[in-house]
Amino acid sequence: MKRTTPGSTQPLLDAEAALHDLFVRGQAGDAAAYRDFLVRLGAHLRGFLGRRLFGWPDDVEDLVQECLIAMHNQRHTYQSDQPLTAWVHAIARYKMIDLLRAKGSREARHLPLDDDLEVFAESAIEASDARRDLGGLLAGLPDRHRLPIVHVKLEGLSIAETARKTGMSESAVKVGIHRGLKALMLKIKDDR
Protein backbone atom coordinates (compact mmCIF):
# COMPACT_ATOMS: atom_id res chain seq x y z
CA MET A 1 0.00 0.00 0.00
CA LYS A 2 1.11 3.51 -0.77
CA ARG A 3 2.29 5.36 2.29
CA THR A 4 1.79 9.09 2.58
CA THR A 5 3.92 11.24 4.84
CA PRO A 6 2.86 10.70 8.42
CA GLY A 7 1.41 13.68 10.24
CA SER A 8 4.32 13.67 12.67
CA THR A 9 6.54 15.55 10.21
CA GLN A 10 3.92 18.24 9.72
CA PRO A 11 3.31 20.99 12.21
CA LEU A 12 -0.08 20.59 13.84
CA LEU A 13 -1.27 23.93 12.52
CA ASP A 14 -0.76 22.89 8.90
CA ALA A 15 -2.64 19.66 9.53
CA GLU A 16 -5.43 21.65 11.15
CA ALA A 17 -5.80 24.14 8.30
CA ALA A 18 -5.61 21.57 5.51
CA LEU A 19 -7.91 19.05 7.19
CA HIS A 20 -10.43 21.64 8.29
CA ASP A 21 -10.79 23.17 4.82
CA LEU A 22 -11.26 19.79 3.12
CA PHE A 23 -13.65 18.59 5.79
CA VAL A 24 -15.87 21.64 5.52
CA ARG A 25 -16.00 21.26 1.75
CA GLY A 26 -16.82 17.59 2.17
CA GLN A 27 -19.67 18.47 4.51
CA ALA A 28 -21.01 20.77 1.83
CA GLY A 29 -21.27 17.77 -0.47
CA ASP A 30 -17.91 17.91 -2.31
CA ALA A 31 -17.09 14.18 -2.53
CA ALA A 32 -13.61 14.74 -3.99
CA ALA A 33 -12.67 17.07 -1.14
CA TYR A 34 -14.07 14.63 1.38
CA ARG A 35 -12.04 11.81 -0.15
CA ASP A 36 -8.92 13.97 -0.02
CA PHE A 37 -9.77 14.74 3.60
CA LEU A 38 -10.04 11.05 4.47
CA VAL A 39 -6.73 10.22 2.76
CA ARG A 40 -4.93 12.95 4.71
CA LEU A 41 -6.76 12.03 7.87
CA GLY A 42 -5.63 8.43 7.40
CA ALA A 43 -2.02 9.56 7.02
CA HIS A 44 -2.31 11.81 10.05
CA LEU A 45 -3.80 8.99 12.11
CA ARG A 46 -1.12 6.56 10.95
CA GLY A 47 1.48 8.93 12.37
CA PHE A 48 -0.47 9.72 15.52
CA LEU A 49 -1.26 6.09 16.36
CA GLY A 50 2.02 4.71 15.06
CA ARG A 51 3.95 6.81 17.51
CA ARG A 52 1.83 5.59 20.39
CA LEU A 53 1.50 1.93 19.39
CA PHE A 54 5.01 1.25 18.13
CA GLY A 55 4.99 -2.02 20.07
CA TRP A 56 2.11 -3.28 17.95
CA PRO A 57 2.74 -2.30 14.33
CA ASP A 58 0.18 -4.85 13.16
CA ASP A 59 -2.58 -3.08 15.04
CA VAL A 60 -1.92 0.42 13.73
CA GLU A 61 -3.54 0.03 10.32
CA ASP A 62 -6.56 -1.79 11.79
CA LEU A 63 -6.98 1.03 14.24
CA VAL A 64 -6.55 3.68 11.52
CA GLN A 65 -9.43 2.07 9.65
CA GLU A 66 -11.56 1.83 12.75
CA CYS A 67 -10.94 5.50 13.49
CA LEU A 68 -11.80 6.52 9.93
CA ILE A 69 -15.10 4.68 10.16
CA ALA A 70 -15.84 6.14 13.59
CA MET A 71 -15.04 9.67 12.46
CA HIS A 72 -17.17 9.26 9.37
CA ASN A 73 -20.12 7.95 11.36
CA GLN A 74 -19.73 10.58 14.08
CA ARG A 75 -19.00 13.58 11.88
CA HIS A 76 -22.18 15.25 13.13
CA THR A 77 -20.49 15.55 16.53
CA TYR A 78 -17.96 18.01 15.13
CA GLN A 79 -18.87 21.66 15.44
CA SER A 80 -16.94 24.24 13.44
CA ASP A 81 -16.23 26.40 16.52
CA GLN A 82 -13.77 23.73 17.68
CA PRO A 83 -10.31 22.75 16.37
CA LEU A 84 -10.71 19.75 14.08
CA THR A 85 -7.49 18.14 15.32
CA ALA A 86 -8.78 18.22 18.90
CA TRP A 87 -11.84 16.31 17.72
CA VAL A 88 -9.74 13.87 15.68
CA HIS A 89 -7.26 13.20 18.47
CA ALA A 90 -9.98 12.72 21.09
CA ILE A 91 -11.62 10.03 18.94
CA ALA A 92 -8.29 8.39 18.06
CA ARG A 93 -7.32 8.28 21.73
CA TYR A 94 -10.70 6.85 22.69
CA LYS A 95 -10.41 4.08 20.10
CA MET A 96 -6.81 3.40 21.06
CA ILE A 97 -7.64 3.03 24.75
CA ASP A 98 -10.48 0.73 23.75
CA LEU A 99 -8.00 -1.45 21.85
CA LEU A 100 -5.45 -1.45 24.67
CA ARG A 101 -8.11 -2.40 27.16
CA ALA A 102 -9.28 -5.28 24.97
CA LYS A 103 -5.64 -6.35 24.56
CA GLY A 104 -5.13 -6.08 28.30
CA SER A 105 -7.96 -8.44 29.14
CA ARG A 106 -6.94 -10.83 26.33
CA GLU A 107 -3.39 -10.98 27.52
CA ALA A 108 -4.32 -11.24 31.15
CA ARG A 109 -6.03 -14.49 30.19
CA HIS A 110 -3.06 -15.69 28.16
CA LEU A 111 0.37 -14.15 28.44
CA PRO A 112 1.75 -10.89 27.15
CA LEU A 113 3.38 -11.03 23.73
CA ASP A 114 5.24 -7.88 24.54
CA ASP A 115 8.30 -6.48 26.12
CA ASP A 116 6.73 -6.08 29.51
CA LEU A 117 7.23 -9.81 29.94
CA GLU A 118 9.68 -10.01 32.78
CA VAL A 119 12.29 -12.19 31.07
CA PHE A 120 12.71 -9.60 28.31
CA ALA A 121 12.40 -6.56 30.50
CA GLU A 122 16.00 -6.59 31.75
CA SER A 123 18.24 -3.66 30.92
CA ALA A 124 20.64 -3.89 27.98
CA ILE A 125 23.63 -4.72 30.18
CA GLU A 126 21.91 -7.64 31.76
CA ALA A 127 20.56 -8.84 28.47
CA SER A 128 23.43 -11.18 27.59
CA ASP A 129 23.19 -12.98 30.89
CA ALA A 130 19.49 -13.26 30.70
CA ARG A 131 19.73 -14.66 27.20
CA ARG A 132 22.27 -17.29 28.18
CA ASP A 133 20.02 -18.58 30.94
CA LEU A 134 17.12 -18.45 28.62
CA GLY A 135 19.07 -20.42 26.01
CA GLY A 136 18.82 -23.59 28.01
CA LEU A 137 15.13 -23.22 28.55
CA LEU A 138 14.53 -22.23 24.96
CA ALA A 139 16.41 -25.29 23.72
CA GLY A 140 13.75 -27.44 25.31
CA LEU A 141 11.04 -25.92 23.16
CA PRO A 142 10.01 -27.42 19.80
CA ASP A 143 11.31 -25.50 16.76
CA ARG A 144 7.91 -24.13 15.83
CA HIS A 145 7.85 -22.27 19.14
CA ARG A 146 11.54 -21.66 19.62
CA LEU A 147 12.45 -20.10 16.27
CA PRO A 148 9.73 -17.41 16.26
CA ILE A 149 10.73 -16.36 19.78
CA VAL A 150 14.45 -16.27 18.94
CA HIS A 151 13.96 -14.27 15.75
CA VAL A 152 11.19 -11.89 16.78
CA LYS A 153 11.73 -11.38 20.48
CA LEU A 154 15.49 -11.78 20.82
CA GLU A 155 16.83 -10.72 17.41
CA GLY A 156 14.15 -8.14 16.79
CA LEU A 157 13.12 -9.31 13.32
CA SER A 158 9.61 -8.58 12.09
CA ILE A 159 6.95 -11.26 11.85
CA ALA A 160 7.24 -11.20 8.04
CA GLU A 161 11.01 -11.57 8.05
CA THR A 162 10.79 -14.44 10.48
CA ALA A 163 8.16 -16.14 8.37
CA ARG A 164 10.44 -15.89 5.32
CA LYS A 165 13.47 -17.12 7.23
CA THR A 166 11.78 -20.11 8.80
CA GLY A 167 9.39 -20.98 5.99
CA MET A 168 6.49 -20.74 8.43
CA SER A 169 3.36 -18.74 7.69
CA GLU A 170 2.99 -15.38 9.47
CA SER A 171 0.12 -16.56 11.59
CA ALA A 172 2.10 -19.68 12.54
CA VAL A 173 4.90 -17.36 13.69
CA LYS A 174 2.50 -15.36 15.85
CA VAL A 175 0.94 -18.49 17.31
CA GLY A 176 4.40 -19.90 17.88
CA ILE A 177 5.49 -16.85 19.85
CA HIS A 178 2.34 -16.90 21.88
CA ARG A 179 2.35 -20.59 22.76
CA GLY A 180 6.12 -20.63 23.10
CA LEU A 181 6.15 -17.80 25.61
CA LYS A 182 3.43 -19.48 27.56
CA ALA A 183 5.41 -22.72 27.73
CA LEU A 184 8.56 -20.76 28.56
CA MET A 185 6.93 -18.99 31.46
CA LEU A 186 5.82 -22.33 32.87
CA LYS A 187 9.38 -23.62 32.61
CA ILE A 188 10.72 -20.49 34.31
CA LYS A 189 8.26 -20.92 37.13
CA ASP A 190 9.32 -24.56 37.59
CA ASP A 191 12.96 -23.53 37.48
CA ARG A 192 12.67 -21.21 40.47
Next chain:
Amino acid sequence: MKTDALIALLAADAGPVPRHAATRRLAWGLALALPLSVALLLAAYGVRRDIGEAVGWPMFWVKLLFPACMALAAFVAVQRLARPGVRVGAAWLALAAPVVLVWALALVVWMGAPAGERAALLWGVSWRICAGSIVLMAAPVFIVAMGVLRSMAPTRPTLAGAAAGALAGGAGASVYALHCMELAAPFLAVWYVSGIALTALLGAALGPRLLRW
Protein backbone atom coordinates in the same frame (compact mmCIF):
# COMPACT_ATOMS: atom_id res chain seq x y z
CA MET B 1 -9.80 -4.40 3.49
CA LYS B 2 -7.23 -1.93 2.19
CA THR B 3 -7.48 1.51 3.72
CA ASP B 4 -7.73 3.10 0.26
CA ALA B 5 -10.76 0.98 -0.55
CA LEU B 6 -12.35 1.91 2.75
CA ILE B 7 -11.75 5.60 2.07
CA ALA B 8 -13.37 5.34 -1.36
CA LEU B 9 -16.36 3.71 0.31
CA LEU B 10 -16.68 6.40 2.95
CA ALA B 11 -16.10 9.26 0.51
CA ALA B 12 -19.09 8.12 -1.55
CA ASP B 13 -21.16 9.02 1.50
CA ALA B 14 -20.08 12.69 1.62
CA GLY B 15 -22.71 15.28 2.26
CA PRO B 16 -24.26 17.59 4.79
CA VAL B 17 -24.85 16.34 8.33
CA PRO B 18 -27.07 17.95 10.97
CA ARG B 19 -25.43 20.95 12.61
CA HIS B 20 -25.38 21.46 16.39
CA ALA B 21 -26.76 17.95 16.67
CA ALA B 22 -26.01 17.53 20.38
CA THR B 23 -27.75 20.72 21.50
CA ARG B 24 -30.75 20.22 19.23
CA ARG B 25 -31.33 16.59 20.10
CA LEU B 26 -30.99 17.33 23.79
CA ALA B 27 -33.40 20.28 23.56
CA TRP B 28 -35.95 18.20 21.67
CA GLY B 29 -35.51 15.37 24.12
CA LEU B 30 -36.17 17.67 27.06
CA ALA B 31 -39.23 19.15 25.38
CA LEU B 32 -40.51 15.60 25.19
CA ALA B 33 -39.41 14.30 28.57
CA LEU B 34 -40.34 17.21 30.85
CA PRO B 35 -44.10 17.01 30.19
CA LEU B 36 -43.79 13.27 30.76
CA SER B 37 -42.14 13.92 34.09
CA VAL B 38 -44.91 16.34 35.08
CA ALA B 39 -47.51 13.77 34.02
CA LEU B 40 -45.74 11.25 36.22
CA LEU B 41 -45.92 13.70 39.12
CA LEU B 42 -49.63 14.32 38.59
CA ALA B 43 -50.33 10.60 38.40
CA ALA B 44 -48.19 9.52 41.34
CA TYR B 45 -48.33 12.49 43.76
CA GLY B 46 -50.33 15.44 42.45
CA VAL B 47 -49.41 19.11 42.79
CA ARG B 48 -49.49 20.56 46.30
CA ARG B 49 -52.98 21.91 47.06
CA ASP B 50 -51.82 25.34 48.17
CA ILE B 51 -49.78 25.94 45.01
CA GLY B 52 -51.67 29.21 44.44
CA GLU B 53 -50.36 30.56 47.71
CA ALA B 54 -46.98 28.89 47.46
CA VAL B 55 -46.02 30.82 44.32
CA GLY B 56 -45.87 33.90 46.52
CA TRP B 57 -43.21 32.43 48.84
CA PRO B 58 -39.53 33.02 48.06
CA MET B 59 -38.51 29.60 49.40
CA PHE B 60 -40.85 27.88 46.98
CA TRP B 61 -38.92 29.51 44.15
CA VAL B 62 -35.56 28.67 45.70
CA LYS B 63 -36.70 25.04 45.85
CA LEU B 64 -37.86 25.13 42.24
CA LEU B 65 -35.03 27.14 40.73
CA PHE B 66 -31.86 25.83 42.37
CA PRO B 67 -32.33 22.38 40.80
CA ALA B 68 -33.38 24.06 37.55
CA CYS B 69 -30.11 26.02 37.51
CA MET B 70 -28.21 22.78 38.06
CA ALA B 71 -30.10 21.18 35.18
CA LEU B 72 -29.21 24.12 32.96
CA ALA B 73 -25.50 23.83 33.77
CA ALA B 74 -25.65 20.06 33.30
CA PHE B 75 -27.33 20.59 29.93
CA VAL B 76 -24.32 22.57 28.79
CA ALA B 77 -21.96 19.94 30.22
CA VAL B 78 -23.81 17.08 28.48
CA GLN B 79 -23.83 18.71 25.07
CA ARG B 80 -20.09 19.37 25.44
CA LEU B 81 -19.26 15.87 26.68
CA ALA B 82 -21.25 14.45 23.77
CA ARG B 83 -18.66 15.85 21.36
CA PRO B 84 -15.07 14.57 21.28
CA GLY B 85 -12.31 17.00 22.19
CA VAL B 86 -14.53 19.69 23.75
CA ARG B 87 -13.73 20.91 27.26
CA VAL B 88 -16.54 21.14 29.78
CA GLY B 89 -14.89 24.16 31.39
CA ALA B 90 -16.99 26.54 33.46
CA ALA B 91 -20.10 24.36 33.23
CA TRP B 92 -18.77 22.31 36.18
CA LEU B 93 -18.53 25.49 38.20
CA ALA B 94 -22.05 26.50 37.21
CA LEU B 95 -23.24 23.05 38.26
CA ALA B 96 -21.62 23.34 41.69
CA ALA B 97 -22.64 26.94 42.38
CA PRO B 98 -26.34 26.29 43.20
CA VAL B 99 -25.30 23.54 45.62
CA VAL B 100 -22.85 25.85 47.37
CA LEU B 101 -25.47 28.60 47.59
CA VAL B 102 -28.20 26.38 49.00
CA TRP B 103 -25.74 24.94 51.51
CA ALA B 104 -24.73 28.45 52.58
CA LEU B 105 -28.39 29.36 53.01
CA ALA B 106 -29.00 26.16 54.94
CA LEU B 107 -26.10 26.90 57.27
CA VAL B 108 -27.40 30.40 57.99
CA VAL B 109 -30.88 29.07 58.74
CA TRP B 110 -29.47 26.24 60.86
CA MET B 111 -27.27 28.54 62.95
CA GLY B 112 -30.09 31.02 63.44
CA ALA B 113 -32.61 28.41 64.58
CA PRO B 114 -33.11 27.42 68.22
CA ALA B 115 -31.61 23.99 68.94
CA GLY B 116 -35.03 22.44 69.51
CA GLU B 117 -36.27 23.32 66.02
CA ARG B 118 -33.24 22.17 64.07
CA ALA B 119 -34.34 18.56 63.72
CA ALA B 120 -37.55 19.67 62.04
CA LEU B 121 -35.58 21.85 59.60
CA LEU B 122 -33.45 18.91 58.56
CA TRP B 123 -35.91 16.01 58.48
CA GLY B 124 -39.13 17.82 57.63
CA VAL B 125 -41.99 15.38 57.29
CA SER B 126 -41.06 13.76 54.00
CA TRP B 127 -37.31 13.03 54.08
CA ARG B 128 -37.94 9.33 53.56
CA ILE B 129 -39.50 9.74 50.13
CA CYS B 130 -37.74 12.88 48.94
CA ALA B 131 -34.54 11.60 47.27
CA GLY B 132 -36.25 8.50 45.89
CA SER B 133 -39.08 10.57 44.43
CA ILE B 134 -36.60 12.89 42.74
CA VAL B 135 -34.90 9.91 41.09
CA LEU B 136 -38.31 8.68 39.92
CA MET B 137 -39.26 12.10 38.51
CA ALA B 138 -35.85 12.21 36.84
CA ALA B 139 -36.40 8.95 34.95
CA PRO B 140 -37.90 10.38 31.70
CA VAL B 141 -35.16 13.00 31.30
CA PHE B 142 -32.50 10.45 32.28
CA ILE B 143 -33.59 8.01 29.58
CA VAL B 144 -33.76 10.73 26.94
CA ALA B 145 -30.38 12.25 27.88
CA MET B 146 -28.67 8.85 27.79
CA GLY B 147 -30.33 8.15 24.45
CA VAL B 148 -29.03 11.42 23.02
CA LEU B 149 -25.52 10.66 24.31
CA ARG B 150 -25.67 7.25 22.66
CA SER B 151 -26.35 8.92 19.33
CA MET B 152 -23.30 11.14 19.82
CA ALA B 153 -19.68 10.31 20.63
CA PRO B 154 -18.85 10.78 24.33
CA THR B 155 -15.17 9.95 24.85
CA ARG B 156 -15.48 10.19 28.64
CA PRO B 157 -18.48 7.95 29.33
CA THR B 158 -18.38 8.13 33.13
CA LEU B 159 -18.40 11.92 33.17
CA ALA B 160 -20.96 12.08 30.37
CA GLY B 161 -23.21 9.68 32.28
CA ALA B 162 -22.82 11.72 35.46
CA ALA B 163 -23.68 14.95 33.64
CA ALA B 164 -26.75 13.32 32.08
CA GLY B 165 -27.71 12.16 35.57
CA ALA B 166 -27.27 15.66 36.99
CA LEU B 167 -29.40 17.07 34.18
CA ALA B 168 -32.13 14.52 34.87
CA GLY B 169 -31.84 14.91 38.65
CA GLY B 170 -32.08 18.70 38.45
CA ALA B 171 -35.10 18.52 36.17
CA GLY B 172 -36.69 15.82 38.33
CA ALA B 173 -36.16 17.83 41.52
CA SER B 174 -37.74 20.92 39.94
CA VAL B 175 -40.78 18.89 38.97
CA TYR B 176 -40.98 17.24 42.38
CA ALA B 177 -40.88 20.70 43.97
CA LEU B 178 -44.40 21.26 42.63
CA HIS B 179 -45.62 18.57 45.00
CA CYS B 180 -43.21 18.80 47.92
CA MET B 181 -44.42 20.63 51.04
CA GLU B 182 -41.00 21.26 52.58
CA LEU B 183 -39.62 24.79 52.64
CA ALA B 184 -36.61 24.65 54.98
CA ALA B 185 -33.22 25.29 53.41
CA PRO B 186 -31.44 22.55 55.43
CA PHE B 187 -33.95 20.02 54.08
CA LEU B 188 -33.26 21.13 50.51
CA ALA B 189 -29.51 21.14 51.06
CA VAL B 190 -29.53 17.53 52.21
CA TRP B 191 -32.43 15.73 50.56
CA TYR B 192 -32.80 17.57 47.27
CA VAL B 193 -29.06 17.53 46.72
CA SER B 194 -29.04 13.81 47.62
CA GLY B 195 -31.71 13.05 45.04
CA ILE B 196 -29.80 14.87 42.32
CA ALA B 197 -26.48 13.33 43.39
CA LEU B 198 -28.03 9.87 43.38
CA THR B 199 -29.20 10.33 39.81
CA ALA B 200 -25.77 11.63 38.81
CA LEU B 201 -24.10 8.61 40.44
CA LEU B 202 -26.47 6.29 38.60
CA GLY B 203 -25.46 7.99 35.37
CA ALA B 204 -21.78 7.67 36.20
CA ALA B 205 -22.21 3.97 36.97
CA LEU B 206 -24.18 3.24 33.79
CA GLY B 207 -22.13 5.51 31.53
CA PRO B 208 -19.25 3.16 30.72
CA ARG B 209 -21.71 0.37 29.96
CA LEU B 210 -24.37 2.27 28.02
CA LEU B 211 -22.26 4.87 26.23
CA ARG B 212 -19.72 2.69 24.42
CA TRP B 213 -19.45 3.32 20.71
